[in-house]
Amino acid sequence: MFTESLLVLLSVTVFCVFLGLSIATVGIAVWKRRADRRNKRALETVQGQLFERRDRSDVDWRDWLTSLSEPEQTALKSLLQRYLRVIEGPKSDRYLEIADTLALPQAARWKASHDDSDQLTRLRALATLTVLEQPVPTRELWSHCMGTQRTREASARLVYECADQYECPGVCGTELLVWDGSESMTIYGLDTLVKLNDGAGTPLLEVARKSAGSWSDAVLIQVCRVLEHIRATNPDDASFDWLIALFEHQQPAVRAAAIRALKQQGWRTGLRQRIDVNALLEDDSPQVRRATYNVLAYWGDSDAQSLLEQAMISERETRCQLAAVRAVRSLDMDPLKNHSGWPVDAWNWVRAVETADVDTPLDERSGLS
Amino acid sequence: MEETPQVLVVDDDPDLRELLEFDFRTNGFDTVTVANGAEALNYLRETTDLPDVIVLDLLMPGVDGMTFLHKRSDTRFESIPVIMLTVVDDVETFRAAYELGIDDYVTKPFSPPHLVTRVENI
Numbered sequence: 401m402f403t404e405s406l407l408v409l410l411s412v413t414v415f416c417v418f419l420g421l422s423i424a425t426v427g428i429a430v431w432k433r434r435a436d437r438r439n440k441r442a443l444e445t446v447q448g449q450l451f452e453r454r455d456r457s458d459v460d461w462r463d464w465l466t467s468l469s470e471p472e473q474t475a476l477k478s479l480l481q482r483y484l485r486v487i488e489g490p491k492s493d494r495y496l497e498i499a500d501t502l503a504l505p506q507a508a509r510w511k512a513s514h515d516d517s518d519q520l521t522r523l524r525a526l527a528t529l530t531v532l533e534q535p536v537p538t539r540e541l542w543s544h545c546m547g548t549q550r551t552r553e554a555s556a557r558l559v560y561e562c563a564d565q566y567e568c569p570g571v572c573g574t575e576l577l578v579w580d581g582s583e584s585m586t587i588y589g590l591d592t593l594v595k596l597n598d599g600a601g602t603p604l605l606e607v608a609r610k611s612a613g614s615w616s617d618a619v620l621i622q623v624c625r626v627l628e629h630i631r632a633t634n635p636d637d638a639s640f641d642w643l644i645a646l647f648e649h650q651q652p653a654v655r656a657a658a659i660r661a662l663k664q665q666g667w668r669t670g671l672r673q674r675i676d677v678n679a680l681l682e683d684d685s686p687q688v689r690r691a692t693y694n695v696l697a698y699w700g701d702s703d704a705q706s707l708l709e710q711a712m713i714s715e716r717e718t719r720c721q722l723a724a725v726r727a728v729r730s731l732d733m734d735p736l737k738n739h740s741g742w743p744v745d746a747w748n749w750v751r752a753v754e755t756a757d758v759d760t761p762l763d764e765r766s767g768l769s
Numbered sequence: 770m771e772e773t774p775q776v777l778v779v780d781d782d783p784d785l786r787e788l789l790e791f792d793f794r795t796n797g798f799d800t801v802t803v804a805n806g807a808e809a810l811n812y813l814r815e816t817t818d819l820p821d822v823i824v825l826d827l828l829m830p831g832v833d834g835m836t837f838l839h840k841r842s843d844t845r846f847e848s849i850p851v852i853m854l855t856v857v858d859d860v861e862t863f864r865a866a867y868e869l870g871i872d873d874y875v876t877k878p879f880s881p882p883h884l885v886t887r888v889e890n891i
Binding site for chain 2: 447451455479482483485486487488489490491492
């Protein structure tokens with residue numbers, strides 16, 4: 401009797417809990433749907449009103465903004481940020497005026513540098529400030545926005561976008577990005593690093609000269625990759641000393657990245673003389689030798705040609721030999737084919753690949769039908 | 770009476786579509802907007818009133834800008850001028866896009882009046 405009552409009580413309890421949860425779920429779904437509809441309506445209303453007022457010169461933004469409901473103001477803030485990401489020029493100036501009237505920069509600056517902000521809030525605030533092109537003093541960035549790699553990258557982007565309002569934007573942004581050199585950068589961070597360093601100056605070389613010794617392998621490889629692609633025209637040859645020191649690094653991937661980073665510096669004869677290319681061509685790692693062949697092919701002068709010609713014959717690793725032959729072929733050289741070590745197979749293979757009509761589907765190529 | 774020129778805007782960003790639609794309309798263009806290359810191809814196949822210019826985003830989910838350019842190459846709308854609107858700022862991409870028949874490009878962030886002028890002059 402007692403057990404039966406207990407079972408009934410248990411069943412009723414489970415049913416009540418289930419019913420309660422179901423009602424709560426339906427309630428939340430209905431509330432959310434209504435909120436979504438309300439936000440959508442607010443967005444449509446505010447978008448129409450914004451377009452209608454945007455090109456008029458007699459609009460008092462403050463009057464208009466006070467006439468908007470709270471959901472409409474929220475929709476407007478989000479809309480402004482989305483537009484400011486994709487447009488520029490006089491139209492974007494109008495949007496910046498509205499953002500200013502809404503006190504968006506002040507709110508974002510407060511969130512970015514307030515002690516209680518979590519990292520996501522800080523990240524969003526930095527993104528907003530970047531879109532609005534509103535700088536944050538360097539000391540505030542260093543004291544509040546260094547918590548994660550993403551906030552450091554967002555800070556660096558802000559510095560890049562507001563470059564004319566910082567004293568040394570290149571150095572400041574680059575230092576924010578590499579920071580202590582322990583964590584790899586995201587694509588966004590790498591893109592910012594390229595933007596900050598492409599062209600005259602290249603502060604990355606100076607930052608690396610001071611700190612590269614403490615950077616992780618991953619960061620060293622990323623930095624080398626950036627140097628491989630940017631134009632570093634001004635710095636003197638001594639700026640590359642730290643890079644030459646990397647030829648002794650224990651990781652082949654770092655040694656290969658270091659030689660690739662010098663690809664665009666072949667015209668610096670003083671620097672070229674300090675690079676022991678023969679040692680790189682004799683490196684135990686095929687990865688390093690392949691990278692060296694590619695760099696020599698890019699340099700392409702008579703010294704590079706003769707080194708490549710020798711390497712093509714002396715190379716014993718088949719994939720490396722193919723890389724050497726490709727490098728020689730890319731220079732349109734006419735090497736001595738009667739040499740006893742002439743790599744007949746590699747040479748014929750590379751030529752065959754070059755002459756194959758790779759854009760034509762296999763079944764349409766001559767001789768295959 | 771002169772016919773109103775029509776622009777087809779292909780972009781996956783709904784806010785940007787609204788913005789461009791407004792800007793083109795206020796500058797005297799009839800505007801149709803679609804969210805990706807597949808919708809653009811469907812529209813072009815079904816419409817009797819072909820657009821005079823296509824403003825095409827490059828990076829879109831599904832059929833992106835490059836695929837759209839490939840797919841339109843053997844159809845009756847191959848000759849419609851295309852202006853590519855893109856965040857990509859890379860010579861190789863522009864070269865490939867020109868080979869596929871674009872007439873001009875504008876990189877984001879862009880100035881809407883500038884884009885309208887390009888469309889007017891094409």
